[in-house]
Amino acid sequence: MARSDMQVRLRFLGAAQNVTGSRHLLEVNLQDSGKRRPVRVLVDCGLYQERQHRARNWEPFDVPPDSIDAVLLTHAHLDHCGLLPKLARDGFKGKIYCTAATAEIAKIILLDAAKLQEEDAEYKRRRHEREGRKGPYPVVPLYTVADAEACFGLFSPVRYKQPVEIAENVEATFCDAGHVLGSSIIKVKVGQNGQVRSILFSGDIGRPDRPIVHDPAYVEQADYILVESTYGDRVHQQRQDIEKAIAEVVNSTKQAGGNIIVPSFALERSQEMLFYVNALLLENAIPHILVFLDSPMATSITRVFENHPELYDEEMAEYIDKHKSPFEFPGLKMTESTRESKAINQIRGTVMVIAGSGMCTGGRVKHHLVNNISRAESTIMFVGYQAVGTLGRRIVDGEKQVRILGQERPVKAKVVQIHGFSAHADRDELLEWLRELKRPPRKVFVVHGEPESAQHFGDYVREQTGWQVSVPAYQDEIVLD
Numbered sequence: 001m002a003r004s005d006m007q008v009r010l011r012f013l014g015a016a017q018n019v020t021g022s023r024h025l026l027e028v029n030l031q032d033s034g035k036r037r038p039v040r041v042l043v044d045c046g047l048y049q050e051r052q053h054r055a056r057n058w059e060p061f062d063v064p065p066d067s068i069d070a071v072l073l074t075h076a077h078l079d080h081c082g083l084l085p086k087l088a089r090d091g092f093k094g095k096i097y098c099t100a101a102t103a104e105i106a107k108i109i110l111l112d113a114a115k116l117q118e119e120d121a122e123y124k125r126r127r128h129e130r131e132g133r134k135g136p137y138p139v140v141p142l143y144t145v146a147d148a149e150a151c152f153g154l155f156s157p158v159r160y161k162q163p164v165e166i167a168e169n170v171e172a173t174f175c176d177a178g179h180v181l182g183s184s185i186i187k188v189k190v191g192q193n194g195q196v197r198s199i200l201f202s203g204d205i206g207r208p209d210r211p212i213v214h215d216p217a218y219v220e221q222a223d224y225i226l227v228e229s230t231y232g233d234r235v236h237q238q239r240q241d242i243e244k245a246i247a248e249v250v251n252s253t254k255q256a257g258g259n260i261i262v263p264s265f266a267l268e269r270s271q272e273m274l275f276y277v278n279a280l281l282l283e284n285a286i287p288h289i290l291v292f293l294d295s296p297m298a299t300s301i302t303r304v305f306e307n308h309p310e311l312y313d314e315e316m317a318e319y320i321d322k323h324k325s326p327f328e329f330p331g332l333k334m335t336e337s338t339r340e341s342k343a344i345n346q347i348r349g350t351v352m353v354i355a356g357s358g359m360c361t362g363g364r365v366k367h368h369l370v371n372n373i374s375r376a377e378s379t380i381m382f383v384g385y386q387a388v389g390t391l392g393r394r395i396v397d398g399e400k401q402v403r404i405l406g407q408e409r410p411v412k413a414k415v416v417q418i419h420g421f422s423a424h425a426d427r428d429e430l431l432e433w434l435r436e437l438k439r440p441p442r443k444v445f446v447v448h449g450e451p452e453s454a455q456h457f458g459d460y461v462r463e464q465t466g467w468q469v470s471v472p473a474y475q476d477e478i479v480l481d
């Protein structure tokens with residue numbers, strides 16, 4: 001087959017000069033295949049979460065969903081998988097390839113998202129009815145629990161480093177991205193008989209030396225690379241000693257007689273917290289206190305971690321050999337019902353409560369904040385990024401009074417933010433990952449970052465390597481020749 005007989009196009013349908021809604025469409029035209037339409041492979045099908053882009057979630061997909069042959073999913077975060085139920089409802093019937101852990105976590109996260117979509121629609125419908133007006137979007141859920149469940153049958157598990165043929169003359173290989181459990185970097189090879197082009201999708205790339213997950217895998221060769229740039233314009237602060245910082249909070253709060261409230265994301269951050277608390281208990285660095293994982297979603301995801309010890313890094317494997325699972329220790333309680341959750345407030349003495357949501361925008365953590373934020377002896381311990389406009393950000397920024405569940409409440413609790421938990425590589429770590437390539441790629445596309453961050457990282461890579469780099473815009477189409 002002559003090179004001119006094959007045409008490969010890449011379409012940037014999300015996370016292009018923004019950070020959510022990851023969707024990249026690969027179209028392959030093989031003229032000798034007798035097919036009229038191109039083979040279409042979608043890499044990630046994420047939800048837009050930035051307010052200014054959310055309307056795109058409601059738009060019809062750029063190509064008919066039933067014309068897409070397969071989806072490759074890098075990992076289970078909503079900004080990468082959150083629109084799969086809609087894609088399947090609207091006609092996609094192919095397979096969704098991802099690791100088994102990603103499939104298991106995505107199912108938990110998509111069910112939760114669907115419930116929220118249903119609740120939101122119902123809330124909006126009632127409010128519009130009350131106010132006698134019509135909103136800009138139809139008052140129906142973006143997708144329902146039934147839609148989410150219907151797409152679960154399409155998940156098709158793959159193993160790391162084992163190439164899978166996903167469509168005619170298209171092969172994909174998943175490697176560990178070290179970002180969250182099951183996360184992948186995906187290399188796609190297109191073509192045959194020596195006329196092969198390879199495209200590497202970074203997904204989200206983790207950082208070296210984090211607990212539980214492996215370090216990101218390096219890739220030796222690819223013709224084209226799509227690289228994320230969430231932190232492409234900054235270098236993470238010197239990682240402070242996370243264990244030491246947590247120990248200080250636990251010890252001082254125990255002495256003061258208050259509680260420790262930890263707003264936390266259900267995936268990865270909650271499991272990392274359990275890992276650190278268990279390690280501190282084993283080192284006798286903190287007293288034995290009750291620790292509540294008060295998030296049914298985080299508990300379900302923790303079970304997925306326990307089902308996949310093969311994904312743990314060496315440090316964690318050694319740890320388990322010595323001490324059993326870090327997700328089971330005396331004093332740890334995983335609360336399911338709201339009754340159990342409410343009962344936590346009746347306990348005298350110091351407890352730690354790990355609960356969602358991570359930025360305090362919803363979930364059970366709000367109730368725990370209500371009970372603790374005005375107590376000088378309690379501590380609110382933040383272990384993740386707090387976006388502008390969220391309740392978590394207002395508390396971290398030191399506001400003296402915040403509104404929680406409809407009431408203004410004075411902030412008297414100690415507020416501590418622990419840095420160093422980031423699950424994304426920074427500028428230098430991203431560049432280091434790219435530099436592992438044995439020969440220069442034809443082109444690097446910088447995606448999944450705010451415009452400034454993506455642009456800055458693009459310039460930096462060009463400067464440091466001399467490679468061709470571009471920062472594609474939303475809906476750009478590029479022929480990969």
Ligand SMILES: [Zn+2]
Nearest residue numbers: 075077179204
């Ligand atoms: Zn992610």
